Amino acid sequence: MSTTAPPPIYELGPEFYDEVQPANFPKPQLRFRNQAAAETVGLAHLSDQEWQDYFANFKPMPGNMVSALALRYHGHQFRNYNPQIGDGRGFLYAQFLVKEKLYDLGTKGSGRTPYSRTGDGRLTLKGAFREILATELLEAYGVNTSKTFSVFETGESLERHDEPSPTRAGVLVRLNHSHIRFGTFQRLAFLKESDNIVKLVDYCVRHYYPDLLQYEGIERAAAFLQNVSRQTARTAAQWMMAGFVHGVLNTDNMNITGESFDYGPYRFMPKYAPAFTAAYFDQQGLYAYGRQPTSVLWNLHQLGFALKFAYPNLPYEELLEEFADNFNFESRRLFMHRLNIKNPLEDERASLEMDQEMMMNYFNFLAEAQPLFEQTFFDLHSGINEDRLLRSVQSEVYKHPTFEILKKNLEFYEVLDEKKAEHPYFENTQCCSLLIDELESIWSPIADRDDWTLFENKLAQIRSIKGIY
Template sequence: MPAPYRPDPKILDLGPDFYDPVEPAPFPKAIPRFLNQRWAARVGLGEFDDATWAAHFCRFEPLLQNLPQPLALRYHGHQFRVYNPDIGDGRGFLFAQLRDDRNRLLDLATKGSGTTPYSRTADGRLTLKGGLREVLATEMLEALGVNTSKTFALFETGEELVRGDEPSPTRSAVLTRIGYGHIRIGTFQRLAFFGETDNINKLVRYCLANLYAEQPSNDPAADALRLFDLVSAATANLAAGFLAAGFVHGVLNSDNIAITGESFDYGPWRFAPDWDPDFTAAYFDHHGLYAFARQPEAIHWDLAQLAGCLAMVTDAPPLSDLLDGWSERFETALFQALIKRLGVSPLGTDQDRAVAATLMAALQSRLGTIDRIFFDWRGGRDPGASRYPAPPFRALAAALRGRERPVTHPYWADLEPCSMHIDEVEAIWAAIAERDDWNPFESKVAAIRRMGEAMDADASAPA
């Protein structure tokens, strides 16, 4: 049964110190390229026809009883470890807030919706290829169980854009994502930069109440420490999710780390073919700061910046203790994420840790792609020594003995696992760019969702 539409623009409780009202860009066309009916049903918007989708998610006419005008959120952030006080929502805005079928507050926010006070010299637009890539990233990560924003809508907008890093002119788009809040570590950094301790306390209360469903206390210092504890746990799970998915975000700046630990804003992302610690996604990441295996380090560094902000309103030693304990949280989360993707029954921390360590040794051998290994060994099944004769895999087979779970979904009988490597992304885009053929894109989204259904079905099956 579809959920009802429940508008709840809580961001207005924060007041004008946190955002700037803006106007959406007028676009010459509104061609729907991706409409997430699955998530629309979960937030009470599943009955929209094509014209209504275009009205709200390309022209951005306000939703009923929601934000009367889009809001560009204010924030700062470290970008590749260099502090930048001149950023904020530069080509997007918060469009609406509403409740989902589990009563969680969600944001509808945009990318490519026009200029704002923080656009600087940019045009505030998004390329169609950039929008397509974000759809593919979010769909794949959602299917793999990573805490990610979801792409809600993608419209082609009929403008020609000039970009220096791809053939130009190129086609334009506007994207709407849905996620659990767009408050970033960088949001707190801006308040700390200006010494706004009252607003830091206000934002702490907002995050606790609306993003973590916890009642703030009358003790601002205790609230700040509690929020940091929650963010620490959430970001540990995020880092673990990236590695278990074989995913490289590419730009883990502090303005790209949400307080909820939800991944969002996908630019130069990639899925690593194999377990290569040095694999990078961004061509401009010359020193591998955000390489595959360095992502936990990057997220921990960003978390330290949040600790520095919250130290203005609470005691530093407890923050330091929580920060020091993050690595242990991450390691536990990684073992759990690997066990979950493998699809075997969790037995307990020590036993799962041993299996996960053996699995990681097999992945690190790079004798198979990440997707292939997880596919072949799903449910703890041993494909046999003829297919995986190397010692790391024989050790994995021994570690999994007695841990097997049934795999019943037809997906697991496919010849190849569903993957999302760069050559596949480029082939999907080439079909669109060269002959406006959207069939490969639509087929890939369907294949990704089928994989997600298979993983969900097996996770709920009896052991």
């Protein structure tokens, strides 16, 4: 195991966190162990008992953090500023330095903290189950996401208004590069702690953007904001190309490394619909699929505004003007990557214009013919394959007139990666997706008779396609 001595989080000092005690769970039962993620941080060797000691009982790890820390932050929740939040049902309790990259282990559902307010600090087992599948599928789709590291059922019963109760409880551990959120900076600006903003910028640069150490003062802050913006633009583009709707894009749910994390009422969009929302309580559609890039940019502006408190001359609005270009560039690149195609034109301008026309026709087909979003990427992977289109579960939709326009575009493109084009996955007639009906059908036997067979089968299917995208 590669640990840091002492863990970097201590560099920030007690103004940034509170020491907390994990909950005592009556009957921990392992439900998910991510061995691949464990290998990343040198924990794959742990015995079953050690795994429970560290990830259900939260015994401190040797040479690592001596106590769990609930991080302090504020945030805009549906664009309303809330100074009463922070780690309310989770904490940071270990950090690892692996090949000069810092990793955090954080929790969800591990008990009450000073920021729990009226909550019980717990997580439903169904919520943990949903997060496992979200992170696994997003990773398979190539999205920059946190990894679900471990899930234990705790032996407790919970009352919740949004699912049948009493319901089972779980405690989840996630692996992230960082738990420093936009809202961490917002809190410091709210409290007028300019020195701590500078300290936090320096911490983030030192551990996440070391190439920026060459800059100082306002130049460092500007370069930091630009890099966060680029990383976040890329993640937003990845969500859009995966048909993914996060659901709760508050500033406390966005971190400075651009990783997608903290999955609550997420959805994968069945068919292209810009107004599609994930959260039943998002009645205004603020975080709808089509508004995600705008929401992300709005959140970046809040980060920039917070930084400006310590760096009054920081031109954050000007620095964030590049977000749109970065998002569009990443969207085009990821679109081609998902379809496994490349433009044969050598002239850069002509190539760009053709790609833009093809993308426009692709999404026009999605809007007009209403095929399944993920199935269409599957059917058109590596270009036009008539046999695959005929075998598809949605073969009839390819008779729509808008497809003929798109087909002419696609026939001009070449295969990007022949090995991926020949992957056995594409011999199937149906893609690997995770729409809400399937998610519920997988959960049903778990809830009814503790049968995890469908879950294990789905997990195996998802992992079989990693590396294709």
